[in-house]
Amino acid sequence: MSTNTDETGWPGKVFTVFKDRLMLLGELRHAGPLAVIGLLVLQLVISFVPALTAMTIERLVDLLLDNEPTTVALALLGSVILVGRLAQIWSTPTSYLIAQRIDAARRVGLTELAMSSPQIGMLEQSRTRELLRIARADPEFWAERTPGTGATAQLGLMTRWVGVVVAALVLTDFAWWLAPLVILPALVSRSIWRRQFMEHIEIERAGVRAGLEADDWRRLAVEWTDGKESRTFGLHNWAVDRWQDRLLVMLSPKWRAGVRSALDQWQIAVVIGPPLIAAFGLIVWQAGEPGGSVAAAAAVLGAGWAILNLLGFADALEIEGAIPGCRAYAELRTTLATSENTSISVAQPLEHGELRPAPLVQFEQVSFSYSDTGPAVLDGLDLEIAPGELLAIVGLNGAGKSTLIKLLGGLYVPSGGRITVDGHDLTHIDPRQWRSRISIVFQDFVRYHLSLLDNVALGYAAVPVDRERVERAAAESGLDRVITRLPQKWDTPLSRTRAGGVDLSGGQWQKVVLTRAMYAFQSGARLLVLDEPTAHLDVKSEFEVFHQLAQYKRRAGVVLISHRLSTVRLADRIVLLDGGRIVESGTHDELMTCDGKYAKLFATQAERFNQGYDDRFDEGEGDAL
Secondary structure (H helix, E strand, C coil): CCCCCCCCCHHHHHHHHHHHHHHHHHHHHHCCHHHHHHHHHHHHHHHHHHHHHHHHHHHHHHHHHCCCCCHHHHHHHHHHHHHHHHHHHHHHHHHHHHHHHHHHHHHHHHHHHHHHCCCCHHHHCHHHHHHHHHHCCCCCCCCCCCHHHHHHHHHHHHHHHHHHHHHHHHHHHHCCCHHHHHHHHHHHHHHHHHHHHHHHHHHHHHCHHHHHHHHHHHHHHHCHHHHHHHHHCCCHHHHHHHHHHHHHHHHHHHHHHHHHHHHCCHHHHHHHHHHHHHHHHHHHHHHHCCCCCHHHHHHHHHHHHHHHHHCCCHHHHHHHHHHHHHHHHHHHHHHHHHHHHCCCCCCCCCCCCCCCCCCCEEEEEEEECCCCCCCCCEEEEEEEECCCCEEEEECCCCCCHHHHHHHHCCCCCCCEEEEEECCEEHHHCCHHHHHCCEEEECCCCCCCCCEHHHHHHHHHCCCCCCHHHHHHHHHHHCCHHHHCCCCCHHHCECCCCCCCCCCCCHHHHHHHHHHHHHHHHHHCCCEEEEECCCCCCCHHHHHHHHHHHHHHCCCCEEEEECCCHHHHCCCCEEEEEECCEEEEEECHHHHHHHCCHHHHHHHHHHHHHHCCCCCCCCCCCCCCC
C-alpha cells in the first residue's frame, strides 16, 4: 500500500485533514494562554455533562423505583445541570473573545504581509489578489468562516470527542454493541454533511474571481469616487448589468448545490434512522422484560442522544469554512515573505540625517517587462544619475519614463541588468534604508482623505512630524498661499466626505505633492524624483517650482520627468528615452545643435505654445478657491 501523502490517495487526504486541523489549532496562539485554557476547561465541562446527566438520571430512577430518598440524587442532578448551564453561558463570551483576538491578529498579519513585499509586482498578480481576498478575516459569503471561528470550533470538537468517549462507556455498560450502533451512523452522517459543505466551499473558491470582478462593477455603480464618469457617461445601468452578470456567475452554482443538498437529506435519514430505531427499540424492549432496568434504559437513551448531538455538524461548518482562508494565508506567507528575505542590508551602514550625501545611481544594461510574454518596456538601458545634478528625462508617451522611476524606487526588479547605488546592487539594499534616501512624486499620486498637514507629512513618514519643516516646505512650493484660504488651515481635511472637508483643484493638489517632496528633502531625502510635477500648474508657478528644485541640487540629486520641454531646458542634463533606451543625452543647447529627435519635439511644442495652446492638465477649481 502506498504511504505517500499525495492528495489523490486516502493517506494524502488524511494527512491534509490532519495538517489543516493543526493549522487551525495553531491560530489559538494569538488568543493568549489563559483565555485558551479557560475555554478548554469550560468545553470539557460541557462535554462531560450529557454523560453525567445520564448517570445521575439512572441513579434517580433507581431510587424512585425502590421508594428510597431522592434528595441527594436530585441535588446531584441539579448540580450537574447547573454547572453545565453555567459553563455554556461562560463559554460563549470566552469563545467570542478568543475568536476576535485571532481575527484581529489575522487582519494585522495580512496587512503587514502585504506591506512586507518590497515590490508591487507580486501584488498586481491576479493570484495574489485572489489569495488576499480569501485570506482576510472578513467573510462575505455563506461558506466563509474566520480563522478565530474555525480555531474555537476545532478546540470544541476535540473536547466533544472526550464527551463521546464517556457517553460511549455508558452505552457499553448496558450492551457492548450499542456504542458502535450509535456512533458509526453519526460519523457517516457527519461525513455526508461534510462532503456537501465541501462542495459549497469549492464552488465559492471557484467563484472568487467573478466576485472580485462583481465588486469592481459595484464600485463603479455606487461609489462616489467614480460618480462623475458613471453619471456623465450614462454608465450606471451598464455597470449594474455587469455587476448582476458577475454575481450570477458566482452565485448560480451555489444555488444549484444548495438545492441538491436539500434533496439529498434523505441520505442522512436512511443512515441514522434505522440504526437508532433498532437500538432504542431494543433498549425499551429489554427494559420491559423481567430483570430489565428502566433506570439503565433511561441512561442509555440519554447517552445515545448525547452522542448524536456531540457529533453534530455545526462545528464542521465553522472548521471547514475557515480552512481555505488559513491555506490562502499560508500560501501568501510563502510567496510574499520570500521576496522580503531577498533584501539584505549593504555592508556599510547608510548615513542618517540631513548631512548624508546624495547617492550615485547607475542603470547598467537594465531591461524590464511587466510579464514574461509582454513587450520590453526598457531594453538595455544605461543611465547615470549623479549627485548635485538636475537631470531631466523626456520622451513620448509609452517610452518607459514612469517605469524607469518605479525601478529606481525598488518597486520592481529589473528583468535584466542591474541598478547600483554608490556601487551596491539595489536588490541587495534594504528597501527601507533606500527609500529613506529617496523621495518620489508619482504622476498618479495619492490624494489621502486626511488633513492637509498629514497629506504633506506622509511624504516622509519615517520620522515624527516636524511642523516647522512642513511650513518651510510649503513656503518653498507656494502651498502657503493656498493654506490661507482653507477654513481650518493645516487641519482642513482634503475630502468633501469628511466633516468640514474641502477638495482642491488639480493645480493645488500638485502643490501639495510637491510640498511632500520638499518636506522629504528637509527631513533627509537626498534624491528627488518627480514625474510630471507641474502638469497642472501654470507657466509662472512652474517656473517658480523649477527654480526651487534647482536650489536643491546642491545637496541632492534631482530627477525631473516632464512633457513640457520648455521646463527642462534649464536642466544640467537632458536624456531622451525612446524604445526603452537613452537615444540622446546632453544640455538643451547641445541637443538643439544636434538637431535630432529632441530638437524636433522642442520645435513642435514651441510652435504650439506660440499659437496659444496651453498643455496644462486642468481639473477645474476646487472648493478652496
